[in-house]
Amino acid sequence: MKILFWGTPTYAVPTLDALHRAGHEIVGVVTQPDRRRGRGKQLMPSAVKARALELDLQVFTPERIRLDHSCQQHLADLGADLSVVVAFGQILPTEVLVQPPLGCWNGHGSLLPRWRGAGPIQWCILEGDAETGVGVMAMEEGLDTGPVLLERTLDIGLLENAHQLGDRLSQLTADLMVEAIPRIQAAGPGPEDERHRRLGVRPQSAEFTYARMLKKTDYSIDWSCSALAIHRKVMGLFPGAVTLWKGKRLKIMITEPLIERLRDQLSADVRDLVGRWPTGDHPGGTVLESNAAGVVVSSSGCPLLIREAQLEGKGRCSGQALAQQLQATPGDRLG
Numbered sequence: 001m002k003i004l005f006w007g008t009p010t011y012a013v014p015t016l017d018a019l020h021r022a023g024h025e026i027v028g029v030v031t032q033p034d035r036r037r038g039r040g041k042q043l044m045p046s047a048v049k050a051r052a053l054e055l056d057l058q059v060f061t062p063e064r065i066r067l068d069h070s071c072q073q074h075l076a077d078l079g080a081d082l083s084v085v086v087a088f089g090q091i092l093p094t095e096v097l098v099q100p101p102l103g104c105w106n107g108h109g110s111l112l113p114r115w116r117g118a119g120p121i122q123w124c125i126l127e128g129d130a131e132t133g134v135g136v137m138a139m140e141e142g143l144d145t146g147p148v149l150l151e152r153t154l155d156i157g158l159l160e161n162a163h164q165l166g167d168r169l170s171q172l173t174a175d176l177m178v179e180a181i182p183r184i185q186a187a188g189p190g191p192e193d194e195r196h197r198r199l200g201v202r203p204q205s206a207e208f209t210y211a212r213m214l215k216k217t218d219y220s221i222d223w224s225c226s227a228l229a230i231h232r233k234v235m236g237l238f239p240g241a242v243t244l245w246k247g248k249r250l251k252i253m254i255t256e257p258l259i260e261r262l263r264d265q266l267s268a269d270v271r272d273l274v275g276r277w278p279t280g281d282h283p284g285g286t287v288l289e290s291n292a293a294g295v296v297v298s299s300s301g302c303p304l305l306i307r308e309a310q311l312e313g314k315g316r317c318s319g320q321a322l323a324q325q326l327q328a329t330p331g332d333r334l335g
Helices: 010-021 047-054 069-077 120-126 162-187 192-199 227-236 260-265 268-273 319-326
Strands: 002-007 025-030 035-037 042-044 082-086 104-108 131-138 148-155 242-245 248-257 287-291 294-297 304-311 316-318
Touching: 002 010, 002 047, 010 025, 010 047, 010 082, 010 162, 025 047, 082 162, 104 162, 120 131, 120 162, 120 227, 131 162, 148 162, 162 192, 227 248, 227 304, 248 316, 287 319, 294 319, 304 319, 316 319
Parallel strands: 002 025, 002 082, 082 104
Antiparallel strands: 035 042, 104 131, 131 148, 242 248, 248 304, 287 294, 294 304, 304 316
């Protein structure tokens, strides 16, 4: 199959690799333009561009594909049988969607129609979903609105952060897309409605949830929330959830909610901490104890263990080293 691949972040790289290993002809790779990153603000290619160049593939970097008619024509001239899109970062216009005779297919990291949009992995953790998954969806001009061809689910672990879940979902996306392509090929070209009927795609329901873009304020921890809500923020926004410690910025990276009903899902070395402190006896964000596992802090309900964090101007550390770095003593307050 002649495939035009669209993708930008690291999440999309396993799918590009899987399609290449499967023997498909990648006629071109479309990705976001190089961006300035890091302290030196140097122009850096996207993860997909870097991998595509290693594979000696032709790369296109339109700033806005909707307005770049010259690029649209170049892509049409490649003669791809179908397009595969994984986290590209722009909505494709109709002029692009209609080019390949077998359609444009998107690998999306959620169980559609839940979490349409750019941040499904973060939001499924933030909202406490028990499971998530991947769908291969026929693309329309709307945002993640197309019918679903294949879908697989994954359970979300209590102690799993967004990067870890993203790694699992990205590999599942690659596997599912490789599985989907022979079906798409077998269905053949023709009018879209007829192709979709032959494929047996599932239309999405009208009710959906939207994974809105995250704002800077989303990353700030509110210690009046429950331990579980704070934990979900830390893991869902990994490694960016922040609070203040004695006037300095403290980035919190790993936590565990010390909740009795979740005891079996906690790390073995902290299960004995559950139930040691009455709930609600201290204002949220109060240090209750420092120990070998880290720093225990109050919330609106059960306590929360901070296992790993990074204080402004310092390196990230965990456990007893974190407690020593913060010089945390019972009664100190975060926030």
